[in-house]
Amino acid sequence: MRAENATVTVDGNVLAGLLSDVLDGDATSLVGTCAGCGAEAALAETMVEIDEAAAIARCRSCTHTLLTVLRDDRGVRVLIGMLRELRRP
Numbered sequence: 440m441r442a443e444n445a446t447v448t449v450d451g452n453v454l455a456g457l458l459s460d461v462l463d464g465d466a467t468s469l470v471g472t473c474a475g476c477g478a479e480a481a482l483a484e485t486m487v488e489i490d491e492a493a494a495i496a497r498c499r500s501c502t503h504t505l506l507t508v509l510r511d512d513r514g515v516r517v518l519i520g521m522l523r524e525l526r527r528p
């Protein structure tokens with residue numbers, strides 16, 4: 440007998456559609472959850488420290504670093520910090 444919701448393992452290509460549902464569009468409207476304090480807020484509402492090399496987005500409630508965007512000779516990269524969850528509202 441087969442369970443109706445059996446888990447299967449496939450390669451990461453299956454994530455393309457799922458991730459685009461969250462990441463496509465205006466990134467600043469995404470709502471993040473801070474792993475430090477549990478606060479939820481749109482990325483547009485975070486505090487951002489920025490210079491030529493990096494933009495550090497901090498939780499407005501507890502100031503933990505949620506994520507950092509780096510710009511250097513390797514291109515643009517995102518380092519995930521205390522960002523527990525990111526969702527499209």
Ligand SMILES: [Zn+2]
Pocket residue numbers: 473474475476477478498499500501502503
């Ligand atoms: Zn926080």
